Amino acid sequence: MDLRIVNTCNNDCIYCLEQSLRRKDKFLSHEYIFNILKKQKTKKILTFFWWNPLLHPNLLEIIKFSKNIWFQNIWLLTNSYWLDRYDLWNLKKNWLNSFWIYFNSFDKKKHNLIVWKTWIKLKELLKNIKFLKKNKFFIKIIIHINKQNIDTIYKDILILNKKYWINNFEFINYFPFDRPYREFKHILEYSIKKNRQSINMLFLVINKLNLNVNFVKFNKSFFGKYMKFYNFQKWILEQIWEEDKEILNWKDIPFCRKENRCESCFLIDNCKWYGL
Numbered sequence: 590m591d592l593r594i595v596n597t598c599n600n601d602c603i604y605c606l607e608q609s610l611r612r613k614d615k616f617l618s619h620e621y622i623f624n625i626l627k628k629q630k631t632k633k634i635l636t637f638f639w640w641n642p643l644l645h646p647n648l649l650e651i652i653k654f655s656k657n658i659w660f661q662n663i664w665l666l667t668n669s670y671w672l673d674r675y676d677l678w679n680l681k682k683n684w685l686n687s688f689w690i691y692f693n694s695f696d697k698k699k700h701n702l703i704v705w706k707t708w709i710k711l712k713e714l715l716k717n718i719k720f721l722k723k724n725k726f727f728i729k730i731i732i733h734i735n736k737q738n739i740d741t742i743y744k745d746i747l748i749l750n751k752k753y754w755i756n757n758f759e760f761i762n763y764f765p766f767d768r769p770y771r772e773f774k775h776i777l778e779y780s781i782k783k784n785r786q787s788i789n790m791l792f793l794v795i796n797k798l799n800l801n802v803n804f805v806k807f808n809k810s811f812f813g814k815y816m817k818f819y820n821f822q823k824w825i826l827e828q829i830w831e832e833d834k835e836i837l838n839w840k841d842i843p844f845c846r847k848e849n850r851c852e853s854c855f856l857i858d859n860c861k862w863y864g865l
Contacts, residue, residue, distance in 0.1 A: 590629050590636065593637075599668065600641070601704065602733075603704075603777065604735060616645050623654055626658060629660075633661045634660065635663045637664070642666070643665070662686060663687070664687040665689070666691075666731070668704075669718070672717045681724070686727055687726065687729070688727070696738075728755055728757065729758065750800065756798075758800055760805065781810055795818075803820075804818050804820075807819070808854060810852075
């Protein structure tokens, strides 16, 4: 079960699809969250996702409640800001055993450019990753691939593996017809053809290190000869939103096609407008 408990974040990442979902009520009340959790009798895994759940003032109380009902594993998706405010032993005792952490680049300028307005610097992020790993939490690193990090991403995961002991990664493609792309196209857009060498290096490093990886919302052309990493059913089909489906079925030419956003679009292999 995925559950959003906050409507705010300490970062303002330029690729984030949640910008339009910020609310005046920054935190969902723990009473409201408890009512939702009580109804999930068949679920065993709970993930607190979107924004930064560590900001919620009642997070520990929510985690304890989750443990006391049906959930056997609790995961948390975060940029790690405010991690130092928590007693890790207390979190683990209440079955929070996994952190999924956003990462952009080891290049400080690129990191700051992507997260834009941030309260967590690269140094603090890396410190938190190492601290969690030393305390034997499961960690998965989430990386949005874009123009700023695509040339160095294979080096980044090599460092994360060798220096920070990370073996699990999820790579997410930016979304070529969503709002962030329209505003930050010059920062996000990359070319699969021009960056083929770097992309191939990424796959070579993954294979050599035998990493556990997922690729979310990438089209077939991204993978080239490494098609074993392409899973349309699990990592594309299940994540198509309703507005994505509408674009595929538009009677008129969709704006994404008019603006030539096709190369990196994860829906390109199923779009009737491609090649028009």
